[in-house]
Amino acid sequence: MESSRRQRYGLVFKLALFYVLLSLPTLVVVESAILIAEFQRFMHGVAGGSLRSANEHGADELAARWPGLDGAGTEALEVWTQDWTLRLQQPRGGLTPDASYVLLELAERPLAAALLAPDGRVVARSIEDPHWTPDLPTTTEIERASLSARDALELAGSESPFKLRRSLAPVRDADGRLLGLLFVELRLPLPWRRVLLDSSFESPTVLAFLIVFGVLSSIFLAAWVTRRLNRIARAASAWSRGDFSEPIDDRSRDEIGRVSALLDRMALDLRGLMRSRAQLAMLAERQRLARDLHDTVKQKAFALNLQLAAARRLLADTPAVERLDQAQRLTQQIQQELGQILDEMRSDGADLPFVEHLRARAIDWSHTSGLVPAFELEDMPALPPRHEESLLRIVDEALANVLRHAGATRVDIGLHRERGLWRLSIRDDGRGIAAEAAAGMGLGNLRQRAENLPEGRFELDSEPGRGTLVAVRFAVPDNP
Numbered sequence: 001m002e003s004s005r006r007q008r009y010g011l012v013f014k015l016a017l018f019y020v021l022l023s024l025p026t027l028v029v030v031e032s033a034i035l036i037a038e039f040q041r042f043m044h045g046v047a048g049g050s051l052r053s054a055n056e057h058g059a060d061e062l063a064a065r066w067p068g069l070d071g072a073g074t075e076a077l078e079v080w081t082q083d084w085t086l087r088l089q090q091p092r093g094g095l096t097p098d099a100s101y102v103l104l105e106l107a108e109r110p111l112a113a114a115l116l117a118p119d120g121r122v123v124a125r126s127i128e129d130p131h132w133t134p135d136l137p138t139t140t141e142i143e144r145a146s147l148s149a150r151d152a153l154e155l156a157g158s159e160s161p162f163k164l165r166r167s168l169a170p171v172r173d174a175d176g177r178l179l180g181l182l183f184v185e186l187r188l189p190l191p192w193r194r195v196l197l198d199s200s201f202e203s204p205t206v207l208a209f210l211i212v213f214g215v216l217s218s219i220f221l222a223a224w225v226t227r228r229l230n231r232i233a234r235a236a237s238a239w240s241r242g243d244f245s246e247p248i249d250d251r252s253r254d255e256i257g258r259v260s261a262l263l264d265r266m267a268l269d270l271r272g273l274m275r276s277r278a279q280l281a282m283l284a285e286r287q288r289l290a291r292d293l294h295d296t297v298k299q300k301a302f303a304l305n306l307q308l309a310a311a312r313r314l315l316a317d318t319p320a321v322e323r324l325d326q327a328q329r330l331t332q333q334i335q336q337e338l339g340q341i342l343d344e345m346r347s348d349g350a351d352l353p354f355v356e357h358l359r360a361r362a363i364d365w366s367h368t369s370g371l372v373p374a375f376e377l378e379d380m381p382a383l384p385p386r387h388e389e390s391l392l393r394i395v396d397e398a399l400a401n402v403l404r405h406a407g408a409t410r411v412d413i414g415l416h417r418e419r420g421l422w423r424l425s426i427r428d429d430g431r432g433i434a435a436e437a438a439a440g441m442g443l444g445n446l447r448q449r450a451e452n453l454p455e456g457r458f459e460l461d462s463e464p465g466r467g468t469l470v471a472v473r474f475a476v477p478d479n480p
Contacts, residue, residue, distance in 0.1 A: 019214025027210065035191040038102040043163065044097030044292050051186055052167050054095055057150040058084050059169040059182045062115070066171070066179055076088075077124035079117055085111045085126045085184070095186075106188050116181040118146060123180060134185045137168050145170055146179055147365060163188045232263065246270035247374065251409065268363045275356050276426040293338065305331040354380055354388050355415065358424075361392055362413055365399045376414040378421060381476050390449045391424060391472065396471045397446055398426040406430025406468060418473075421455060425471040433462040446470065 024031070062069070062080065070077045088095045088111055089103050095111075103110040112134040114125040120142045125134070137155060145153045145168040152169035165186040171179045229249055239244040244267050250260035308328040315321050355377050361375045383391070395413070402408055410432030415424050433443075443460065450458035455476035462468035 006359045016195075016304050019218055023210035023214060031269055032191060033107060035102070039106065039188070039191050042096050042102045044164055044315070046186065048097045049163050051184065052152045052154055052169075054088055055167040055169040055182060055184050056111075056150065058184070058361055059150070059152070059171045062182060063171050063173055063179060066173065069318045070179075070454050074124055078126070081113050081115055081126045085113045088184075101186070106191065112185045112187070114183045116142065116183055118178050118180060120181075134164065134183070135164070137166075137181070137183055141168060142181060146178055149176070159449075161190070163190065179220070222454075225256070228252075228260070232260060233257075235267070239267055241272070242274070244268070244274075247372075249374065261372050264429070265366055267361070268359070268366070268372065268375075272356065272360050272363060279356075297338060301335050302332060307334065354383055354391070357388065357392060358413070358415065359396060361395055362399065365396075369399075369403045371402075371408065371411050373411045373413050376412070376416070380415060380417055381458070383476060387453055387474070390453060391474075392425070394405055394446055394449050394470075394472055395426065401470075402426070402430065405433075421473045423471055423473050424457075425469060427467065429467040431458075432464040433468055434470060450474070 061084075065080070065255075066476060069080055082412075093102035095103070095154040109127055112125070112127050114134060115123045116135065116137070117123050120137070120139060122136070141153065141155055148170050151170060152167050155168055156296065157166055158164040163186070167184050169182045171182055173179055175436045190353035228250055231250065235248045236248050238244070247264045247267065248260040250257045251265070252260075308324055308331060312321055312324040312328065315324065357378065359375060362375070366372050399411070402411055406428045410429045413425070414427075415422065417423075447458040450456045450472040453472070454475070454477060457476040459469070459471035459473070
C-alpha cells in the first residue's frame with residue numbers, strides 16, 4: 001500500500017509539473033500571438049490615416065466649441081483635451097474602430113495631446129507625466145501646419161523602442177482665422193516588451209489559475225488512472241504466483257479498459273494452458289509408470305507363475321502341491337489386478353474434468369465475441385460422457401444467444417452445488433428476451449436438454465432491458 005501511494009504521488013507531481021511547464025510557454029505564446037495580431041491590425045489602421053483623421057475631427061470640434069472654452073480659461077481647455085484623448089482610447093469607436101482596445105493592453109497612457117497657440121506656446125495638455133514628455137512639434141512643423149487650411153499634418157515618428165506616431169492639425173474658426181494648433185502623439189511599446197517586461201493583474205491571475213487547474217486535474221487524473229493501474233498490478237502479481245482467480249474486471253471502454261480485457265482473456269488462456277499442461281504431465285507420468293510396471297513387475301509376476309507351475313509338476317504327488325496351488329492362484333490374481341491397473345493407467349481417464357471443458361468452451365467463445373466471461377466454478381465430480389456433452393451443448397447455445405441477441409457487455413458463468421443438486425448458470429447484462437421470443441426453438445432445445453439430465457430442471461429469468469439468466473439444475477450420479 002505504501003509503495004502504491006508513493007507511486008501515485010510521484011505521478012501526481014510529474015503531471016502537475018508537466019501542466020505548469022506547459023502552461024507557462026503556452027500563456028506567453030498565446031498572449032503574444034493575440035497582442036501581435038491586434039497590434040498589427042491597429043497600426044494598419046493608423047497607417048491608413050486614422051490618427052490624422054481623428055486629429056482633424058478633433059480640431060473641427062474644438063473650433064466649434066472654442067468661444068465657450070476659450071472664455072472659461074485654460075482649465076476648460078485642458079479638460080476638453082483630456083476628454084478627447086480618452087474618447088480616442090475607447091475600445092469601440094475610438095481611434096481605430098473595433099481595434100482600439102489594444103491601446104490599453106499595451107500602455108497605460110498610449111495617447112497624449114496638447115493645444116498650441118499660433119506662436120507654438122503650449123496652452124493646454126492632456127497629461128502631466130514625468131515619465132513621458134511628448135515630442136512637441138518643432139517651429140518648422142508648426143509653420144507648415146499653420147499654412148494648411150484644415151488638413152492635419154503627419155509629423156515624423158519612430159519605430160523603436162516605441163511605435164511613435166504624431167499629428168498636428170490647425171484649429172480655425174468659420175472665417176478661417178487660425179485659433180491654435182491641436183497636437184496628438186501616439187506612443188505604444190512593442191508587444192514583446194509588454195509580454196516579457198511588463199506585468200499586469202491578468203497575467204498572475206491566469207498563471208495562478210493554470211497552476212491550480214494543473215495540480216487538481218493531475219491529482220484527479222493520477223488517482224483515476226493509478227487506481228486502475230494498481231488493479232492491473234495486483235492481478236498481475238497474483239497471476240505470477242499461479243493464482244488466476246483474481247481478474248482485473250475493468251469494464252471501461254477506453255484504452256486501459258481494452259488492455260485490461262485483453263489481459264483478463266490472456267489470464268484465462270494461461271489458466272487453461274497450465275491446467276492442460278498439468279493434466280498432460282500427469283498423463284505422461286502415468287504412461288511412464290504403466291510402461292515400467294509392464295516391463296518389470298508384470299513380467300516378473302509372469303515368470304514367477306511359470307516357476308510355480310514347473311515346481312507343481314515336479315512335486316505332483318507330495319503334500320506340498322496344495323501350497324503351490326495356493327501360491328499359483330495368488331500369482332495369477334496379482335497378474336490380473338496388475339493388468340487392470342495398467343489398463344486404467346493407459347486409458348483416457350486423465351482427460352480434463354468438466355470444469356475445464358466448460359472454461360475452454362467459454363474462452364473459445366470469448367475470442368469470437370470480444371467479451372471476457374467471469375467465472376465462479378466449483379470442482380464437480382465426474383459425469384457420464386452423454387450428460388457432460390449435454391451440459392456443454394447448453395452452454396454453447398446460451399453463449400451463442402448472448403452473442404446474437406443480447407448486446408451484452410458482461411457475462412457471468414457459475415457452477416455451484418445447492419441443496420444436493422448442481423446448478424450451472426449463464427447470466428448477461430444485455431437487452432433481455434421478449435415474451436414472444438421466450439418460446440422459440442432455441443430455448444426449447446435448451447429446456448429439453450436440461451430435462452433429460454438426472455433430476456434436470458431448466459430456469460429462465462429475463463426482462464427486456466435487464467439481462468437474461470439461463471440456469472440448469474441437475475444431479476450427479478454417485479458412480480458415473
